[in-house]
Amino acid sequence: MxxxxxxxxxxxxxxxxxxxxxxxxxxxxxxxxxxxxxxxxxxxxxxxxxxxxxxxxxxxxxxxxxxxxxxxxxxxxRLDRAVQQTSILHRILRHNLRNTCNVIQGNVQLLRERGDDLDDECVDAIEAQTDALLEIAEKTRLLRGVASDDPPKAVTVDVATLVDDRVDAARDRFQEAEFRVETPARAPARVHPRIDTAIDELLENAVVHADDEPVIEVSVRTGTDAVELAITDDGPGLPRIERAVLEADVERQTVHSEGLGLWLVRTIVTEGGGDVRVGGEDTSAGAVVTVAFEPPGESSDGWL
Known part of the structure; x- marks a missing residue:
């Protein structure tokens, strides 16, 4: 038995x-x-x-x-104990990681102010790594918050307006990149409340994996069954690890820090009732990430 x-x-x-x-x-x-x-x-x-x-x-x-x-x-x-242990471990790691990075950043700043003969390249490397660690800690915090929202409360937003706003913010962050945007007048859809974080992550990921002078195409299309957001870059495509995070059940993947942001994207989208697809693997156009959102229904909770 x-x-x-x-x-x-x-x-x-x-x-x-x-x-x-x-x-x-x-x-x-x-x-x-x-x-x-x-x-x-x-x-x-x-x-x-x-x-x-x-x-x-x-x-x-x-x-x-x-x-x-x-x-x-x-x-x-057993599950309750595992959740408690994970929560405790998360708090310990987040606290220690953040404190350690803050100390390192403070000392890097002191070194810059005091030393004229310092190797700026080494200091820059230290600073970049601490920034990366802090970013990992923040994404982990967001991921845990999204995953523990049970049940998640979807909201209705105008995806067209939201995408325009997030692209404007991305233009300020990545001034070397060219963003070409095509959106309709309105595109209401049901999404997770943190969908802006997911869009920011997808735009950043497109810039990171594009060529030296990135050209990012962003489009929103409406249909009877879904509202679709497509983000296309001109790079060589997504690395295998990151593609696996978006295409497969993340629980079955060994997710490294490189895929943490896309893990967050997938979790936010799916918890809001949407879906993520990856294309462009067999073309020279780079990676194409398409996010499909549910159209608003009678049970809408109002606008975000």
């Missing part, structure tokens, strides 16, 4: 009931025919046999269900 911490499978319970019931019927009918010779008592014997079968089957089903419930309770307890 399948009791190894996961309880009994439905087919196991059905199998036990079928085998036990069949065996009971065959043996009890034969016993009645052998032991009861008086025809007037046969009906009474069969009635008693029927009630005995009901009691037997009830006891079997109760025992299997009780065992299954105990197994589920043990599994729930």
């Amino acid at each position: 399948e009791t190894g911490g996961q309880g009994f499978a439905p087919r196991t319970i059905a199998g036990v009931y079928a085998v036990g019931g069949t065996t009971w019927i065959l043996l009890s009918d034969r016993a009645v025919a052998t032991l009861v010779s008086d025809p007037s008592l046969v009906a009474i014997a069969r009635t008693v046999n029927g009630w005995a079968f009901v009691a037997f089957s009830t006891a079997v089903i109760y025992g299997l269900a009780a065992q299954d419930r105990r197994s589920l309770e043990r599994t729930a307890d």
Whole structure:
């Protein structure tokens, strides 16, 4: 039987009931025919046999269900402990990581102010690495917050306006990049409240993986079944790790820091009821990431 911490499978319970019931019927009918010779008592014997079968089957089903419930309770307890341990570990790492990076950044600033003979390249490398660590810590915090929002509350936004705003912000951050935007007048859709973070991450990812003078194409299209946001870069395409994060179940992937931002993107989009697709692998146009959002329905919670 399948009791190894996961309880009994439905087919196991059905199998036990079928085998036990069949065996009971065959043996009890034969016993009645052998032991009861008086025809007037046969009906009474069969009635008693029927009630005995009901009691037997009830006891079997109760025992299997009780065992299954105990197994589920043990599994729930293990999950609760795992969540608590993960939460504690997250707080410890976030606290220590942030404090360490702040100390390093403070000392780097002191070195810049005090030393004229310092190797600026080394100082720049230290500063870049601490910035990267702080960014990882922040994305981890956001990811945990999105994943723990149960159930997530989707909101209705105008994706066209939101994309225009996020592209304007990206132009300020990445002045070396050219953004070509095509959006309709309106594109209402149901999204996760942190969808702006996901769009920022996709725009940044497109710039990072594009050529030296990036050209990023951003388009929003509306349809009866979905509102689609497509972001295309002119680079060599997404690395294998990052493509796997967007295309597969992230729980089955070994997610490195390079894929953490896209893991956040996928989580935000899917928790809001959307979907992410990756294209452009077999073309020279670079990577194409398409996000599909649900159109607004009657259950809309209002505009973000």
